[in-house]
Amino acid sequence: MGRESTMQPNYTILAYVTMKKGRILTSSCLTLLAESKNTAKQMTVDIAKALKADVVQLTNGDYMIIRI
Amino acid sequence: MEDGQLSFDNLSIIVTAIIIGTLARIWLLKEDYRQYPSYPNGYLIHVVTGFVAAALGAVAIPALISKNFVAVTFLTLALQQFRDVRKMEKESLNDLEETEYTYRGTAYVDGIAKTFEARNYIAFITALSVSLTITVMPFSFWIDIAIGILVGMLILLFLKNFTKGKRIGDIAQVEAGKIEVKDSSLFVDGIFVSNLLGTDNASKLVQDEGLAVVISPNEDHYRINLDNFGQRQAALFEATRALGNKRYHFTRKDYEKGRVVIALVPIKQDIDALIEVVKKCPLLESAKKSHRVMKTNWRGE
Incomplete structure (x- = not known):
């Protein structure tokens, strides 16, 4: 559930799945490079299932796996 | 003695x-x-x-x-x-x-x-x-x-x-909301709720089985109570408790009109029960700020 900006954020970014290498700059979380859109989607679903986490698809097509 | x-x-x-x-x-x-x-x-x-x-x-x-x-x-x-x-x-x-x-x-x-x-x-x-x-x-x-x-x-x-305290139903209208999933975002009656539906499964689950209600305050100053994070959390808790929760539960407030959305994928598919339970959710004392709401109803109505 989303919290207000005034509240203590209570989420963790577990993984980031992208298809463009240039977007991987630095990260404290697992960042994965996928070859295609389908691979990215499949990787995201697999990781999210394993970690019981939620998935956000960014408008640029990348996936962020987060836990709230 | x-x-x-x-x-x-x-x-x-x-x-x-x-x-x-x-x-x-x-x-x-x-x-x-x-x-x-x-x-x-x-x-x-x-x-x-x-x-x-x-x-x-x-x-x-x-x-x-x-x-x-x-x-x-x-x-x-x-x-x-x-x-x-x-x-x-x-x-x-x-x-x-x-x-x-x-x-x-x-x-x-x-x-x-x-x-x-x-x-x-x-x-x-x-x-x-x-x-x-x-x-x-x-x-x-x-x-x-x-x-x-x-x-x-x-x-x-x-x-x-x-x-005896008041309830959400005393200060607001609670109605069923229409759920829409656009891309990976959830909207209820046009109000953005969440973009956590990044997978096809999530989108389908919420679209097919999601239920939502929209709480609209009867008067503008009642937004003070309804916008309170604790109050919305209490309403969400009562909703999930009454209907169960298969997956996903969200609350979101609409800044423009002061409406509050409660959306979830319940185990029990009963929109009437969801409306009823949100209406009956008590107004928290800690959330009461308006004198009108604070006013005690001596007859307990």
Whole structure:
């Protein structure tokens, strides 16, 4: 559930799945490079299932796996 | 109280007051099933603490009359005991936070704990008033007892209505909302709720099985209550508790019109029950800021 900006954020970014290498700059979380859109989607679903986490698809097509 | 023995009259006063005070607590306990975690054990704990509260109220007047002023200091024990009830309730509910579908939230837990404390005061005051009435009435013994019981019941009724809080349904309209999933974002009646639906499964699940309600405040200043994070969390908790939660639960407020959305994928598909439970969610004391809302309804309507 989303919290207000005034509240203590209570989420963790577990993984980031992208298809463009240039977007991987630095990260404290697992960042994965996928070859295609389908691979990215499949990787995201697999990781999210394993970690019981939620998935956000960014408008640029990348996936962020987060836990709230 | 002669020769250290309790007289029949005093004993009758105390016993009557204890019975009425304990019954008062039992009567109020029946309304708590919605908020209470474990019925049989919870009932027993609160009936016993209610009995102790009633006993403290019942013996205060006979103790005063027998000039046993020192004994009256045990009233401080009552205060301590009631505070402990609140503390116990708070700890118990906080311990359960991690195991529920969603958090009650500290504001809701605090409100429930205060209610439990207040109900012990009600048992105490009811017993005290019964005891006082029987003592001061000049009629025959059994008439005094009858009047005492009557006064106790009136006091109980008054206190029950006095402490009765308002509900979301009293200050807002609660209606079913239309769920739409666009890309990976969830919208309810056009209000953005969340973009956590990043997978096809998530989108499909919410689209097919999601239920949502939109809470619209009757007046603009009621937004102060409804926008309160604790209040929305309480409503969400009641919704997930009543219908179960298969996956996903969200609340979101619409800044423009002050509407609040509650959306979830419930186990039990019953939109009417969802509307009802959100309407009946208590308005938290900690969220009350408007004088109009703060105003107590003496008739308990």
